[in-house]
Amino acid sequence: MAMKLTVLYRGPLSSCNFGCEYCPFGKWKQDDAELAEDRAGVERFVGWVESRPYPVSVFFTPWGEGLIRPWYQEALVRLTNLPHVERAAIQTNLSCTLEWVERCQPEKLGIWATFHPEWMKRRRFVAQCERLSALGVRYSAGMVGFRRFAEEAEALRRELPSDVYLWINAVKDGKEERYTPEDVERFSRVDPLFPLNNTHHPSLGKACRTGESVISVDGAGSARRCHFVREFLGNIYEPGFEQALRPRPCAKATCGCHIGYVHLDYLEMDRVFGSGILERVPVEPLWQAQRSASRISHS
């Protein structure tokens, strides 16, 4: 098969303008030298993507908030305007300005927008989403599934455009949040795919596209198969690094994050998300997505 690569990029950025108590990067500040290092990493990476002779998709998954930094905005503008880039997506709290989006090729941009109700007013988040809709950008909106957010999630569902998928990320630490069947039902009414996310998917020995057509890359260019396996595959800035890419089964017992399990072959998540797999936008109307989810959770 002709080569194609999806890169999940996570550089040294680890600061954020929000202060979510459940996040280690909340209100964390980085000095100018640290930010300059992050910027240089992003710019070098975009230059590398520019020079690839094969189709590439990019997903920025920073620890902190990237889109309040102009170099992430510029990276998305540059990437979406490259003919061989199929998609350039980013996870964000959506607190940024959106003027830069007008310079992107909107059909190639993907936004994974997380609403943090303790740090942003719902009406401002919805207004930002409506702006993305008006600009023709494909995006998903979502929230962390703390039980104390359930009412807010229901309100957000009512206020978002009906064709926008709202996901709820299950809190699966087993300590802080223990869902009752009623909690699961309640979140599943907001997000029909909630049961799929509320699962530690068995992955040991299973075929997973990471390490072959999907990789995770850090600010220095070190490539790993995914964000959850530390094994070093090579450095993308070394000529011919692509030779290290090949099929490899997963060595971890389970995979519980959307950005990981969607690449497990047996889950067939490309049938649910299609080309919206990175920014988490299902291809099908949600009632069909729900049917796919129940087929998967019962298989």
Ligand code: SF4
């Ligand atoms: S918005 Fe995201 S990165 Fe920022 S503090 Fe909250 S969870 Fe962390």
Ligand code: SF4
């Ligand atoms: S299944 Fe998950 S943990 Fe295993 S290799 Fe794939 S993405 Fe990584």
